[in-house]
Structures are given as C-alpha cells and as structure tokens.
Amino acid sequence: MAPIRTPRSSWIDEGLRALAGGGPDAVRIEALARALGVTKGGFYWHFDDRGALLDEMLDTWERVSIDEVIDRVEGEGGDARARLRRLFALASSTPELLRVDLAVRDWARREPTVARRLRRGDNRRMEYMRSLFGAFCPDEDDVEARCMLAFSMFVGSHFMVADHGARSRADVVALALRRLEAE
Amino acid sequence: MAPIRTPRSSWIDEGLRALAGGGPDAVRIEALARALGVTKGGFYWHFDDRGALLDEMLDTWERVSIDEVIDRVEGEGGDARARLRRLFALASSTPELLRVDLAVRDWARREPTVARRLRRGDNRRMEYMRSLFGAFCPDEDDVEARCMLAFSMFVGSHFMVADHGARSRADVVALALRRLEAE
DNA sequence: GTCACTCTATACGCACCCGTATGGACGAGG
DNA sequence: CCTCGTCCATACGGGTGCGTATAGAGTGAC
Numbered sequence: 421m422a423p424i425r426t427p428r429s430s431w432i433d434e435g436l437r438a439l440a441g442g443g444p445d446a447v448r449i450e451a452l453a454r455a456l457g458v459t460k461g462g463f464y465w466h467f468d469d470r471g472a473l474l475d476e477m478l479d480t481w482e483r484v485s486i487d488e489v490i491d492r493v494e495g496e497g498g499d500a501r502a503r504l505r506r507l508f509a510l511a512s513s514t515p516e517l518l519r520v521d522l523a524v525r526d527w528a529r530r531e532p533t534v535a536r537r538l539r540r541g542d543n544r545r546m547e548y549m550r551s552l553f554g555a556f557c558p559d560e561d562d563v564e565a566r567c568m569l570a571f572s573m574f575v576g577s578h579f580m581v582a583d584h585g586a587r588s589r590a591d592v593v594a595l596a597l598r599r600l601e602a603e
Numbered sequence: 604m605a606p607i608r609t610p611r612s613s614w615i616d617e618g619l620r621a622l623a624g625g626g627p628d629a630v631r632i633e634a635l636a637r638a639l640g641v642t643k644g645g646f647y648w649h650f651d652d653r654g655a656l657l658d659e660m661l662d663t664w665e666r667v668s669i670d671e672v673i674d675r676v677e678g679e680g681g682d683a684r685a686r687l688r689r690l691f692a693l694a695s696s697t698p699e700l701l702r703v704d705l706a707v708r709d710w711a712r713r714e715p716t717v718a719r720r721l722r723r724g725d726n727r728r729m730e731y732m733r734s735l736f737g738a739f740c741p742d743e744d745d746v747e748a749r750c751m752l753a754f755s756m757f758v759g760s761h762f763m764v765a766d767h768g769a770r771s772r773a774d775v776v777a778l779a780l781r782r783l784e785a786e
Numbered sequence: 787g788t789c790a791c792t793c794t795a796t797a798c799g800c801a802c803c804c805g806t807a808t809g810g811a812c813g814a815g816g
Numbered sequence: 817c818c819t820c821g822t823c824c825a826t827a828c829g830g831g832t833g834c835g836t837a838t839a840g841a842g843t844g845a846c
Contacts, residue, residue, distance in 0.1 A: 425812095425823060442713055445628040450803060461824045464805070519712075525762040526709040529702075530625055535764055542765040564767060565779040568760070569752050576759025577751070579708040581718055582725040584747060596748040608793060608842090633833060644794045647835070787846100794841075804831080811824075816817100 426458055428466045428476070435477045440519035444527050447474065478537055481524060485517055486541045490548055500555035501601050507549070508574060508597065522578055546571060556603070566600050573597075609641055611649045611659070618660045623702035627710050630657065661720055664707060668700055669724045673731055683738035684784050690732070691757060691780065705761055729754060739786070749783050756780075 434452045449470055453460040467473050493507045512518055528535040549567045557563050577593055584592050617635045632653055636643040650656050676690045695701055711718040732750045740746050760776055767775050 443626060443628070443709070445626070448803065449805090458823090459825055460804090461826080462822085465823060469805070522709075522712065522762075526626070526705075528764060529705065529762075539764040539766070542763050546765040546767075561778055562782070564770065564775055565782045568767075568775045568779045569756055569782070571763060571765070572756040572759030573752055574759070575762050576755030576757070579705075579712075579758050579762060580725050580754060581711060581722040582729040582754070583722070584729075584751075587747065592747055592751045595744055596751045599745070599748045599752070631833065632835090641793090642795055643834090644796080645792085648793060652835070653833095790845085791843090792841105793843105795839090797838090798836080800834085802831100802833085805829095807828080808826090809824105810826100812822090814820090816819085 426456055426462055430456055431463060431466060431473060432476055432480055435473050436481065436520050437516070439477060439523045439527075440516055443523055444474065444531075447477075449473070478524070478534065481520055482537060482541055485521055486544055490544070500552045504549070504552050504570075504601065505597070507552070508570075508593075511574065518578070522575075525575065542571075556601075570597065570600050609639055609645055613639055614646060614649060614656060615659050615663055618656050619664065619703050620699070622660060622706045622710075623699055626706055627657065627714075630660075632656070661707070661717065664703055665720060665724055668704055669727055673727070683735045687732070687735050687753075687784065688780070690735070691753075691776075694757065701761070705758075708758065725754075753780065753783050 431452060434455050435447050437455075438447045438452060447470070449460050449463050453463060463473075467476075489507070489510055493503050493510060496506065498506065511521075524534065524538060528538040546567055549571060550563055553563045553566045553570075557566065573593065573596060577589065587595075614635060617638050618630050620638075621630045621635060630653070632643050632646050636646060646656075650659075672690070672693055676686050676693060679689065681689065694704075707717065707721060711721040729750055732754060733746055736746045736749045736753075740749065756776065756779060760772065770778075
C-alpha cells in the first residue's frame with residue numbers, strides 16, 4: 421500500500437472551493453489540478469469524469485451542510501427560540517460552506533438533478549423549522565408563514581445588496597428574526 | 604441609410620435570454636449568433652467585445668426591471684397595501700424578467716461591478732418599499748424588518764425548493780405577505 | 787446605375803478544456 | 817532488491833469559444 425498523496429477528498433474540496441467562487445462552470449479539472457499543484461493525470465484515476473466529481477461534491481455538501489448542522493443544533497439543547505437562533509448562527513458561521521450553499525441554489529435553477537437534491541435538503545430543513553416554530557406557535561398557517569419568511573430571509577439576504585442606513589445587515593436580520601419569534 | 608437587419612437590441616435580448624437560462628457563462632457570442640440565425644460577423648460591428656454586450660445587457664435590465672416596474676406600480680393608484688401587493692405581483696409576472704433578475708443576483712456574488720449595479724437597484728426598491736410600509740407602520744425598526752422580510756422572501760423564495768404539504772408555494776407566500784401587512 | 791451604409795459570411799490564430807493513452811516515480815511489503 | 821499499488825507527468829485528438837481580417841451582399845438615396 422503506497423501512501424495517499426492527493427486523495428479523492430482533495431479533489432472534492434478543491435471542487436467545492438471552485439463551485440463556491442465561480443459556480444459549476446468554474447469547476448474545471450485542469451484548474452483544480454493547478455490549484456492542487458499537480459496535473460490532471462491523477463484525477464482520472466480517482467473519477468470516471470467531471471460529472472462523477474460534481475456528484476460527489478453534492479454528496480458531501482448534503483452531508484456537512486444539512487445533516488451535520490441540524491445534528492449540532494439539536495445536540496446543544498435549549499428551548500425552541502434558542503435553537504432557532506443557533507440554527508441561523510450556525511448556518512452563516514462558515515462562509516465557505518454558505519457560499520457553496522448559495523452556488524448550489526443557483527445551479528439547481530437550471531439542473532433538474534441538482535434541484536432534486538436541493539428539494540430533499542430544503543424539505544429537511546423546513547421540517548425541522550416547523551417543529552421549532554410549532555413549539556410556541558399554535559396556528560398551522562402561521563407556522564408555515566413564519567418558516568417561509570425565516571428560511572427565505574436566510575437565503576435571500578445573501579442575494580440582495582441593499583444598504584440599511586445606520587443599521588448593518590446583521591442588525592436588520594436580527595430585528596426581523598426577533599419579529600418572527602414574537603408570540 | 605440601409606435598413607437594420609439584426610440591430611443591437613436583438614443581441615441584447617438574446618443575451619438576456621441566455622443569461623436567464625444559464626447564467627453569464629452561457630452568454631456566448633457564437634451561440635447567440637446561432638440563435639439569431641446569423642454568424643458572429645455582425646456582432647463585432649455593433650459591439651467592441653463580449654464585455655460591452657454584458658454591460659448593455661445590465662443597462663437594459665436596470666431600466667426595465669427596476670425603473671419601469673416602480674413607475675407602473677405608482678401609476679395605478681391605490682393605498683399602500685394595494686401597491687405593495689401589486690409590486691409583488693408585477694415583479695413576478697414576467698417569468699423571463701424574473702429569471703434575469705435572479706441570474707444577476709448570483710452573478711453579483713462574484714463580479715464587483717455587477718454587485719455595484721445591483722446595490723443601486725436594490726436600494727431603489729428598498730427605498731420604495733420603506734415608503735409603502737411606512738405609510739401604515741409607525742415604528743422605524745419595524746418598517747426596516749418588514750421590508751427586509753418582504754424583499755428577501757421575494758428573492759429567496761425562488762432560490763429554495765421546499766414543499767409545503769397541501770399548500771402551494773404561492774399560497775404560502777401570500778400567507779406570509781398578509782402577515783407582513785398586518786397592523 | 788452608382789454610391790454609401792449596414793451588416794454578414796468565411797476563414798484564421800490563439801487559448802482553453804475534456805477525456806485517453808502511456809510510461810513512469812515512489813514508497814511499503816516481501 | 818523486486819514487485820505491486822497508488823498516483824503523476826506528458827502528449828495527443830477533438831471540441832469550443834474569442835477576437836480579427838477581409839471580401840461581399842442587400843437596400844435606400846441620388
């Protein structure tokens with residue numbers, strides 16, 4: 421057994437970095453190789469083709485961005501409002517992961533297979549949020565509206581570039597979130 | 604003066620169509636030419652290069668997606684809540700225009716010059732929404748939070764793919780909007 | 787009919803990228 | 817020391833796209 425010099429995971433990580441920076445079109449094998457300091461020779465030893473890499477990139481995105489985040493929020497206890505705030509904090513805490521998430525969302529708009537994965541992930545997250553809002557909010561329509569507003573603000577705030585006078589973007593998001601948590 | 608066969612505007616329109624469908628990387632001159640039934644020969648008579656086309660595409664996007672929408676909402680009268688609803692309806696009414704808007708938002712995440720244009724546009728729309736929410740909502744923080752929620756839901760809802768049980772996405776958005784319009 | 791103007795076709799050089807083929811390099815196990 | 821497994825470098829063919837150069841077509845003005 422020889423040692424592993426540039427394992428699959430390096431290619432996947434570098435691919436996710438490229439995806440975050442420039443979208444799926446920026447995931448070019450020769451560019452990744454340059455970034456890793458090798459040539460593409462080894463890439464085709466690990467992967468069948470570019471599509472296989474993209475697939476595995478989406479696998480790891482699903483795992484670390486969705487499953488692990490929810491697990492960590494659940495693991496630390498607190499009431500529903502505390503978990504809600506922690507969910508938002510955690511999801512925005514890793515800039516690199518966040519940018520991958522946003523890139524996947526745009527990608528999903530034109531690739532049905534990506535959209536199917538995103539649907540699975542978004543449904544998981546929404547289901548989890550419903551349980552949190554439902555803990556202190558009896559009306560079902562209201563729960564759905566609050567989930568929608570909270571989730572779409574989490575996503576949409578990164579796709580808009582407005583100023584808010586003296587307030588920072590984070591201030592306004594916190595303000596809005598507090599509004600959604602109200603009785 | 605000879606007649607105009609494939610004027611600048613054809614290239615810009617076709618470019619916007621490509622942008623809506625596949626992002627800025629999909630705006631390829633030879634592909635646009637094929638779509639227009641000509642070769643790229645004439646393109647370089649109208650434009651210096653690909654960048655010049657992208658620039659003019661953004662010009663027209665700014666004009667028709669922001670200025671004209673606000674003008675039309677204002678032109679038809681009604682109270683603040685009616686205008687708010689019309690603003691949402693109008694902005695979503697033209698699928699093609701909407702998809703350009705979303706593509707520009709993703710594009711802005713990696714191109715500072717695009718981000719600057721988007722900032723200008725988003726500030727205009729936010730300023731207008733502030734005036735509408737401010738008409739029936741006295742607290743300034745509350746106005747800002749509602750604007751943020753409304754705008755980011757408008758944007759974010761198109762970047763998420765969750766199901767809502769028996770409800771349709773449009774139902775949930777309407778539900779959420781009604782919540783934001785409440786006294 | 788001629789001219790001027792507005793495109794349009796075609797061909798070229800360059801660069802980038804994909805996927806394949808092939809011959810290694812390099813260290814662990816025997 | 818030799819072999820095997822794990823990569824890596826290099827070269828190739830094919831495809832696509834950009835921007836340039838150049839010759840020409842089609843139409844209105846005169």
